[in-house]
Amino acid sequence: MIKACVAGATGYTGLELIRLLLQHPNIQIKHVTADSNKGKRLSEVCPSLTGVFDQELVALEPGLASDCDVVFLALPHTASMDKVPEMLQAGCRVIDLSADFRLHEQEVYETWYQTKHQSPELLEQAVYGLPELHREKIKTAKLVANPGCYPTGAILGLAPLMQCDWVHLDSVIIDSKSGVSGAGRKLNTGTQFCEANEGVSAYGLTTHRHTPEIEQELSGLAGKNLSVVFSPHLMPMTRGILSTLYISLTKEMSVEAVLSHFQNFYRDEPFIRLLPPGQYPATQRVVRSNFCDLGVAVDKRTNRLIIATAIDNLMKGASSQAVQNCNLMFDFPETEGLEGVPVFP
Ligand SMILES: NC(=O)c1ccc[n+]([C@@H]2O[C@H](COP(=O)([O-])OP(=O)(O)OC[C@H]3O[C@@H](n4cnc5c(N)ncnc54)[C@H](OP(=O)(O)O)[C@@H]3O)[C@@H](O)[C@H]2O)c1
Missing domain, CATH: 3.40.50.720 (NAD(P)-binding Rossmann-like Domain)
Structure with a gap:
């Protein structure tokens, strides 16, 4: 003990x-x-x-x-x-x-x-x-x-791709939505009930402090300096972060092939749950757990890979x-x- x-x-x-x-x-x-x-x-x-x-x-x-x-x-x-x-x-x-x-x-x-x-x-x-x-x-x-809460969901969703030649590493966009507990318990005007309830707001666009943390870890995996677009949003919910991650493909890939690559990268990881094709994560399914749920889609029209991750910001985050x-x-x-x-x- x-x-x-x-x-x-x-x-x-x-x-x-x-x-x-x-x-x-x-x-x-x-x-x-x-x-x-x-x-x-x-x-x-x-x-x-x-x-x-x-x-x-x-x-x-x-x-x-x-x-x-x-x-x-x-x-x-x-x-x-x-x-x-x-x-x-x-x-x-x-x-x-x-x-x-x-x-x-x-x-x-x-x-x-x-x-x-x-x-x-x-x-x-x-x-x-x-x-x-x-x-x-x-x-x-x-x-x-x-790690920070936003970086946890973003890095886990993107890490498997950082050594792949089938994605453009300079095209990463991270769109994240967080529950209000992410701002802590201390009093803060922006997180009071009337300010945060019944609405969604973007904040910290281009300036959020979690940006260099995400870039540091992804750059370390890629072996070169990367920049990402990171856009956080405040959601009228207590817990959870949903991150939707966009990256351009350099060639045609099927969802099955991408998922198989992710499965290989995260094999034996006890807290990463990969969802089958057509299923995507939701914050309420990971609340009070240490899981990071991860789903993948390929948009063939725009040649983009879209990855969604969900974590509880107070838990895995x-x-x-x-x-x-x-x-x-x-x-x-x-x-x-x-x-x-x-x-x-
Ligand atoms: N909230 C999240 O989702 C989340 C996720 C990942 C990381 N983090 C990080 O984790 C840390 C804690 O976040 P939190 O959300 O738990 O914050 P919080 O709810 O605001 O709690 C802060 C705690 O620190 C104490 N404290 C405040 N100022 C202090 C000082 N100068 N010296 C010693 N103790 C002090 C407070 O004590 P009193 O209550 O007695 O004032 C309180 O116990 C932050 O650095 C935050 O960025 C938070």
């Missing part, structure tokens, strides 16, 4: 981590931290945990790491990056759900996030925590940068992916504690 600290336990991803870790046979929650809610009991901030798990919320101090094996950082970006070196020195491993260690280049981080990186020396050793691409490196990593990474880091079965299945038809 290993001991874990959940930092940012009162936020959406932190609470999801607690729900998952309480059911995990090999991980015990030792500390839970908060910022504005520190000093309260968890049930005061999250009444659904009353009688289940009701620890006191403490302030995040690097010293908390000294009696833990792993710290999950579920905090806004920049909130903890200066504390990570001390946690690692204490011998603790860190899984950071924020964007602080996802980008390999300090300059790229500082340009897109408009802030100075406080621990740039760690960027080189941080491993991007997408198990389907970096499983072996994650196993031995001290610091795992858990954040907390359950963090637990999957933790399982790999501590040599637990990769699916341990992640067996929950969605129930929607």
Whole structure:
């Protein structure tokens, strides 16, 4: 049994981590931290945990790491990056759900996030925590940068194509729709009920901070620098991300041939579900699970391949992916504690 600290336990991803870790046979929650809610009991901030798990919320101090094996950082970006070196020195491993260690280049981080990186020396050793691409490196990593929610769905849908000569790699368009929990629990005008309900809105066109993360991972697979068009949308739903991905074909391909290529790329992956021809993913079929559902269509008229992926942004897009990474880091079965299945038809 290993001991874990959940930092940012009162936020959406932190609470999801607690729900998952309480059911995990090999991980015990030792500390839970908060910022504005520190000093309260968890049930005061999250009444659904009353009688289940009701620890006191403490302030995040690097010293908390000294009696833990792993710290999950579920905090806004920049909130903890200066504390990570001390946690690692204490011998603790860190899984950071924020964007602080996802980008390999300090300059790229500082340009897109408009802030100075406080621990740039760690960027080189941080491993991007997408198990389907970096499983072996994650196993031995001290610091795992858990991927962003949009990048998870987009990269998983496009990764199998990055070495194929039958697609134009410079033609990628990513159209994504996210539930409102993607913006976190903190108050924000744009995500209030009246603003987000009964409408769909585009935002961050050409400027969304997940763009360089997607480009970094796809470029790494392609072996050359790629640029993508990424257009996010806010949907009036609580959870889920549906990404529709477009890429031009260089020659005629059948859906069956493309799917067979994807099947080969993702063989033995426990959390990737490829749908048969004519079936496409829906967010409600992956809610509260670690699955990424993936469907493929070929538009023969326009010679484009269209891939659709669905994930739960708080699960495969954040907390359950963090637990999957933790399982790999501590040599637990990769699916341990992640067996929950969605129930929607
Ligand atoms: N939401 C998603 O779908 C999603 C998906 C992937 C990745 N992420 C990333 O995961 C991280 C957490 O996201 P979230 O949606 O869970 O956020 P959230 O709901 O806003 O929760 C933030 C948590 O961090 C604490 N906190 C805020 N400022 C802090 C500070 N300066 N020092 C220490 N603790 C602080 C808050 O404590 P109090 O409540 O006490 O103030 C709260 O527990 C973010 O970096 C986000 O980008 C989110």
